[in-house]
Amino acid sequence: MMMQDASFYGIKTAELAELSISDQNSIPENRKKIDRVFSLFGYDVFLSTYIATLFSDIFREMLLGQTPKLKISIHGKKEPYFLAFSFSLPRGSGLMRRIKCSFDEVKVTAGPKANHILAFSRLHVNGMSGQLLKELRKALEFKSKEELYRELDSTYTKLNSSKKMAQMEKMSAVGTLSAGIAHELNNPLMGIINFVQYCLKHTPPEDKRHGVLSDAKREALRCAELVQNMLSFSRLEESGVEEITIEEHDIGPVFDEALKLLLYRIEKENVQVVREKSAAVSVAMNRNQLKQVLLSVTSNALDAMRLSKKKILTLKTIVSGKVVSIFIGDTGTGISKDVLSRIFDPFFTTKPVGQGTGLGLTICQTIVGKHAGEIKVNSESGKGTVFEILLPLQGTPHA
Amino acid sequence: MPKKILVIDDEDSIRKSFVLALEDVDCKVDTASSGEEGVKKTAAKYDIIFCDLKMPGLSGVETVRLIRKKDKKTPIFIVTAFSKEFAEGLKKLEKDDIDFQLLSKPLSSDKIVAIVEGTLEGLASY
Numbered sequence: 001m002m003m004q005d006a007s008f009y010g011i012k013t014a015e016l017a018e019l020s021i022s023d024q025n026s027i028p029e030n031r032k033k034i035d036r037v038f039s040l041f042g043y044d045v046f047l048s049t050y051i052a053t054l055f056s057d058i059f060r061e062m063l064l065g066q067t068p069k070l071k072i073s074i075h076g077k078k079e080p081y082f083l084a085f086s087f088s089l090p091r092g093s094g095l096m097r098r099i100k101c102s103f104d105e106v107k108v109t110a111g112p113k114a115n116h117i118l119a120f121s122r123l124h125v126n127g128m129s130g131q132l133l134k135e136l137r138k139a140l141e142f143k144s145k146e147e148l149y150r151e152l153d154s155t156y157t158k159l160n161s162s163k164k165m166a167q168m169e170k171m172s173a174v175g176t177l178s179a180g181i182a183h184e185l186n187n188p189l190m191g192i193i194n195f196v197q198y199c200l201k202h203t204p205p206e207d208k209r210h211g212v213l214s215d216a217k218r219e220a221l222r223c224a225e226l227v228q229n230m231l232s233f234s235r236l237e238e239s240g241v242e243e244i245t246i247e248e249h250d251i252g253p254v255f256d257e258a259l260k261l262l263l264y265r266i267e268k269e270n271v272q273v274v275r276e277k278s279a280a281v282s283v284a285m286n287r288n289q290l291k292q293v294l295l296s297v298t299s300n301a302l303d304a305m306r307l308s309k310k311k312i313l314t315l316k317t318i319v320s321g322k323v324v325s326i327f328i329g330d331t332g333t334g335i336s337k338d339v340l341s342r343i344f345d346p347f348f349t350t351k352p353v354g355q356g357t358g359l360g361l362t363i364c365q366t367i368v369g370k371h372a373g374e375i376k377v378n379s380e381s382g383k384g385t386v387f388e389i390l391l392p393l394q395g396t397p398h399a
Numbered sequence: 400m401p402k403k404i405l406v407i408d409d410e411d412s413i414r415k416s417f418v419l420a421l422e423d424v425d426c427k428v429d430t431a432s433s434g435e436e437g438v439k440k441t442a443a444k445y446d447i448i449f450c451d452l453k454m455p456g457l458s459g460v461e462t463v464r465l466i467r468k469k470d471k472k473t474p475i476f477i478v479t480a481f482s483k484e485f486a487e488g489l490k491k492l493e494k495d496d497i498d499f500q501l502l503s504k505p506l507s508s509d510k511i512v513a514i515v516e517g518t519l520e521g522l523a524s525y
Contacts, residue, residue, distance in 0.1 A: 182480065183453075183480050186480040186504045186505055187410045187412060187413055187480075187504065187505075188410075188412055189505050190412070190413055190416055190504050190505035190506060191410070191411075191412025191413060191415065191416055192412075193416075193505055193507055193508075194415075194416035194419060194420060194506075194507065194508045194511075195412075195415070195416070195419065197420075197507060197508045197509070198419040198420070198423070198508060201423065201508075224505050227480075227505070231480060
């Protein structure tokens with residue numbers, strides 16, 4: 001395709017970049033402009049047809065008297081490129097669902113009358129020359145380019161990281177709080193445990209009070225366990241990654257050790273273990289901490305299958321690119337959507353009173369985070385759950 | 400002769416815990432409710448010393464440092480729930496070659512007894 005100057009598009013830069021709609025009368029004209037943009041894209045760039053038709057709807061629904069502005073820009077320095085659309089939409093227009101379906105990423109900032117929407121759609125560049133791309137960028141420019149890219153870059157990054165940030169902040173706050181409470185509880189708790197133990201020792205077993213004291217001791221020990229969990233959690237929060245020993249280890253043997261600790265349960269509960277063979281994968285890790293993660297997640301998987309007829313624990317390790325994924329799957333009860341969003345929250349548990357402190361997965365997430373990794377969950381109610389632990393690979397996998 | 404144990408802790412319930420656990424196995428337990436008091440008491444000879452880490456006034460780190468100036472031998476256990484504010488101090492103690500061991504709270508009476516008996520046996524075997 002021959003490149004000419006920007007007027008080739010038949011649209012002035014400013015027009016293309018900022019389509020202002022002051023009233024409904026201007027809609028057909030705007031529509032035309034947009035159609036032209038998209039037909040131009042059509043030669044070399046394939047936008048989802050959804051989006052093309054969506055825009056006519058958006059404009060139709062725009063409120064009279066408002067001056068919603070549509071801004072289009074190209075985002076990204078290399079493939080995949082993203083087209084970013086920034087516009088306002090009256091609240092309650094019913095289009096939000098379609099917008100969310102049509103774009104790859106949608107960020108909505110709620111206002112009193114209208115929601116401001118920043119949406120990203122993947123640009124399918126098909127043999128597009130660098131020159132054309134450059135021209136397109138130029139054509140779409142409405143602020144200083146750097147300013148726009150910076151803005152979009154940060155928005156896009158924020159889109160991905162805001163959720164993580166919120167979680168991290170929560171963790172850190174809880175870490176501090178836990179440490180405070182745990183320290184304060186530790187001393188009186190130690191007193192209680194020992195006083196009870198003393199009385200227990202000096203009460204004959206046939207005395208009725210012996211049983212009561214045993215109960216008191218058991219409950220106090222439960223508190224102690226919770227306090228210990230809170231402390232190990234806050235310790236994780238406090239310690240930087242540089243404070244823990246990180247060494248290269250093969251995942252396989254670490255997994256073996258974790259499984260060994262659960263062997264009794266696996267056999268007793270008749271769980272079938274399907275372990276897919278994989279090449280040795282070396283990861284920089286703190287061995288004990290990673291073992292704790294594998295133990296915790298696997299033990300949760302066993303918990304989930306306690307009442308299932310089919311009890312299959314599936315374990316596999318897959319290397320893709322510079323990341324290794326450890327999958328731990330069960331055929332248990334599954335996790336419902338509303339629970340799924342909270343499973344990493346501190347002190348959140350669905351287990352019966354006394355069986356879970358609600359810190360297991362929180363600690364796992366913190367540990368994996370310290371290893372520059374990530375935990376993902378996929379679950380279907382009634383069918384089971386798969387946890388995926390992603391860790392960055394240091395060396396290349398060796399067979 | 401009953402073994403003599405010194406427990407330095409600002410918390411009454413902790414001191415009592417040690418007393419109850421150890422008097423049951425025929426140890427003689429002395430207590431001090433502050434680092435300062437603890438240091439004074441070490442003018443007498445003890446077989447084992449337990450010292451809390453977080454105390455008003457002299458901290459466990461400072462108390463152990465002062466005790467070790469005169470007494471290089473008695474086994475000293477610093478009892479703590481992990482606390483970051485003392486991590487540096489503890490590292491410094493180690494660096495200065497001051498001998499101590501760390502115990503984490505909560506300690507059950509069984510554990511207290513096991514530690515005392517184990518330590519005394521270890522000493523006897525030398």
